Amino acid sequence: MAANLGFRNAFTFQQSINWFPGHMTKGLRKIKETLRNVDLIVELRDSRVPISSINYEFEKVIGRMNRLVLLGDTFRKLGTNVAFSDCRDNRSIKTLLSSIKEFSTYKLSSNKKIVAMVVGMPNVGKSSIINAARQTGLNKGKAAKTGSLPGVTRNLSTLIKVFEDPDIYIYDTPGVMMPFIPNPINSLKVALTGGIKDDVADVEIMADYLLYRLNQFGSNIYVEKFGLEKPTDDISFLLNHLAKRIGALQSGGIPQLLTAANFFLTQYRMGKLGKFCLDEIDYDNVLKEIELGRNPEIQSKNKLRKESLSKTPK
Numbered sequence: 001m002a003a004n005l006g007f008r009n010a011f012t013f014q015q016s017i018n019w020f021p022g023h024m025t026k027g028l029r030k031i032k033e034t035l036r037n038v039d040l041i042v043e044l045r046d047s048r049v050p051i052s053s054i055n056y057e058f059e060k061v062i063g064r065m066n067r068l069v070l071l072g073d074t075f076r077k078l079g080t081n082v083a084f085s086d087c088r089d090n091r092s093i094k095t096l097l098s099s100i101k102e103f104s105t106y107k108l109s110s111n112k113k114i115v116a117m118v119v120g121m122p123n124v125g126k127s128s129i130i131n132a133a134r135q136t137g138l139n140k141g142k143a144a145k146t147g148s149l150p151g152v153t154r155n156l157s158t159l160i161k162v163f164e165d166p167d168i169y170i171y172d173t174p175g176v177m178m179p180f181i182p183n184p185i186n187s188l189k190v191a192l193t194g195g196i197k198d199d200v201a202d203v204e205i206m207a208d209y210l211l212y213r214l215n216q217f218g219s220n221i222y223v224e225k226f227g228l229e230k231p232t233d234d235i236s237f238l239l240n241h242l243a244k245r246i247g248a249l250q251s252g253g254i255p256q257l258l259t260a261a262n263f264f265l266t267q268y269r270m271g272k273l274g275k276f277c278l279d280e281i282d283y284d285n286v287l288k289e290i291e292l293g294r295n296p297e298i299q300s301k302n303k304l305r306k307e308s309l310s311k312t313p314k
């Protein structure tokens with residue numbers, strides 16, 4: 001932490017960013033209707049926000065079904081049913097396929113096929129992991145549409161076969177946000193990691209929060225990468241500098257700060273400014289925290305609201 005370098009030690013953000021278009025209501029309903037045909041839920045979360053990306057709407061719908069939680073990143077087994085995964089890493093996908101066999105209710109003695117359903121917030125890599133499983137399991141090409149923006153998958157897919165003997169099929173589902181994210185800072189983190197459409201959020205505030213967190217982490221990558229003399233806590237200074245550096249200037253040489261902010265966010269989302277977990281957890285506690293997300297007690301919106309109000313924004 002770079003707490004005593006004169007940087008801010010708190011970030012104030014009070015209004016939650018919410019994005020819940022109609023296809024998500026429909027998607028959630030379809031997920032619910034289809035659950036009776038599903039042996040196992042594979043829940044994908046963004047490893048940069050493993051707690052902020054817990055969706056309490058899923059908790060209500062999925063309840064206590066068999067579930068494998070994947071944190072999108074390089075594969076690392078964290079516990080019995082929690083793992084990091086990377087759709088670009090073959091080994092990780094092979095382990096996912098064996099985990100699906102292991103954790104589904106399927107028993108090798110039966111002839112039943114295994115049906116899994118991948119759920120998660122938008123843009124966490126659900127469709128990519130299904131395509132990767134199909135590539136690894138059957139050597140077949142893409143079956144699910146992917147894209148770098150949230151909300152590419154808008155409907156529940158038909159069953160996608162990813163493995164043979166035993167036969168494994170997966171449903172792809174539209175990314176679903178919570179209708180209301182009670183903690184504004186959590187909503188900012190989800191938006192920053194690309195889970196909420198940028199035009200719903202304020203890009204310059206996201207850029208400011210990113211700068212605040214990079215400084216908190218004591219990261220100097222942006223300083224070198226952007227040709228700064230030293231770290232700065234001033235987003236206005238940084239965006240003016242970046243706009244000049246990337247040539248984002250209006251007539252008269254006025255810096256285009258929005259373009260600079262978008263550039264800054266893209267660099268972060270591409271992993272070029274380092275990889276940090278934005279949630280306040282350590283990985284020893286991640287299992288416990290994830291389990292907490294499943295505790296029906298914590299699903300009550302009132303309790304969530306109270307919690308969010310009592311927490312100092314980080």
Ligand SMILES: Nc1nc2c(ncn2[C@@H]2O[C@H](COP(=O)(O)OP(=O)(O)OP(=O)(O)O)[C@@H](O)[C@H]2O)c(=O)[nH]1
Pocket residue numbers: 072073085086087088120121122123124125126127128129145146147148149150151152153154173174175176
């Ligand atoms: N670094 C990295 N990027 C990934 C991984 N999986 C997916 N991505 C990228 O994340 C973006 C979103 O991937 P999708 O598979 O479309 O995500 P989704 O969850 O299906 O998105 P929605 O359609 O919004 O529900 C794409 O740009 C992918 O290339 C991963 O394991 N590692």
